[in-house]
Amino acid sequence: MKEKIHQSWETIETVYHPKKGAKGISVEVERFSLWYGAKQALFENTMAIERGLVTALIGPSGCGKSTLLRSMNRMNDLIDGLNIDGEIRLDGTNIYHRDIDVIALRKRMGMVFQKPNPFPMSIAENVTYPLKVDGIRDRRILKETVERALKSAALWEEVKDRLKENAMGMSGGQQQRLCIARAIASDPEILLMDEPCSALDPIATSKIEDLIDELRGQYTIAIVTHNMQQAARVSDNTAFMYLGKIVEYGKTSTIFEAPKSQRTEDYVTGRFG
Numbered sequence: 214m215k216e217k218i219h220q221s222w223e224t225i226e227t228v229y230h231p232k233k234g235a236k237g238i239s240v241e242v243e244r245f246s247l248w249y250g251a252k253q254a255l256f257e258n259t260m261a262i263e264r265g266l267v268t269a270l271i272g273p274s275g276c277g278k279s280t281l282l283r284s285m286n287r288m289n290d291l292i293d294g295l296n297i298d299g300e301i302r303l304d305g306t307n308i309y310h311r312d313i314d315v316i317a318l319r320k321r322m323g324m325v326f327q328k329p330n331p332f333p334m335s336i337a338e339n340v341t342y343p344l345k346v347d348g349i350r351d352r353r354i355l356k357e358t359v360e361r362a363l364k365s366a367a368l369w370e371e372v373k374d375r376l377k378e379n380a381m382g383m384s385g386g387q388q389q390r391l392c393i394a395r396a397i398a399s400d401p402e403i404l405l406m407d408e409p410c411s412a413l414d415p416i417a418t419s420k421i422e423d424l425i426d427e428l429r430g431q432y433t434i435a436i437v438t439h440n441m442q443q444a445a446r447v448s449d450n451t452a453f454m455y456l457g458k459i460v461e462y463g464k465t466s467t468i469f470e471a472p473k474s475q476r477t478e479d480y481v482t483g484r485f486g
């Protein structure tokens with residue numbers, strides 16, 4: 214049973230007005246709400262994600278960051294009792310429209326999870342997996358993809374001499390970069406990253422952050438992070454969420470240095486969370 218609850222506080226700057234020089238909008242979230250059964254997890258969220266930039270979703274545990282991110286490629290679809298309202302548009306098309314091919318949609322949006330999840334197969338096979346699922350068997354294409362994706366994921370130099378070794382033998386940080394390479398292999402436009410560094414040590418984390426910086430421009434990246442310093446370091450725009458609602462969304466420098474909402478300021482200055 215769908216139950217509407219209205220949050221009492223105002224949201225700030227959640228609607229995007231294109232700036233001069235911006236490459237445009239990739240994903241538009243409009244009045245998007247989501248229920249897990251009777252429990253409402255997202256409340257009429259509106260935001261526009263700029264193409265080619267890095268957008269961070271921050272906020273205290275349970276505020277709905279992952280739910281919103283996973284809604285962008287319909288990863289939540291299979292959850293029992295899931296209900297949504299509002300729209301999420303990719304290049305202007307509502308991804309929840311009944312005619313949307315969800316598999317094709319997910320190909321346009323690579324996903325990287327909290328815990329690296331390489332498949333128990335060789336490093337090269339991990340990268341070529343999405344292509345093989347698509348029926349691509351041409352050895353030259355597969356070989357080129359391995360090199361291209363591993364280079365893009367800043368992993369090529371470390372693994373080029375052991376492509377046939379099992380990926381499970383890599384370090385956690387290498388495994389996560391391999392998962393990014395696998396996501397890149399099918400040539401997505403968007404990379405959705407759900408706490409990609411939370412299982413990694415500081416050195417591996419910094420490599421992933423450098424990688425995100427290198428991927429900026431080539432891909433539109435949305436990243437959920439608990440780590441505010443990370444959001445400040447890697448993102449161009451930041452959305453601060455609280456209890457299922459985007460409280461404030463704007464340029465990362467504004468959110469961290471001059472937030473308009475007291476609630477945002479309290480969170481980014483560590484007064485709660």
Ligand SMILES: Nc1ncnc2c1ncn2[C@@H]1O[C@H](COP(=O)(O)OP(=O)(O)OP(=O)(O)O)[C@@H](O)[C@H]1O
Pocket residue numbers: 249252254272273274275276277278279280281292439
């Ligand atoms: N599959 C599910 N079924 C029911 N409730 C869920 C499910 N997944 C998440 N929730 C609830 O939805 C709310 C938002 O959860 P979500 O994981 O999106 O938050 P989050 O901000 O990403 O949290 P965290 O930072 O702890 O990962 C929480 O109250 C959570 O308990």
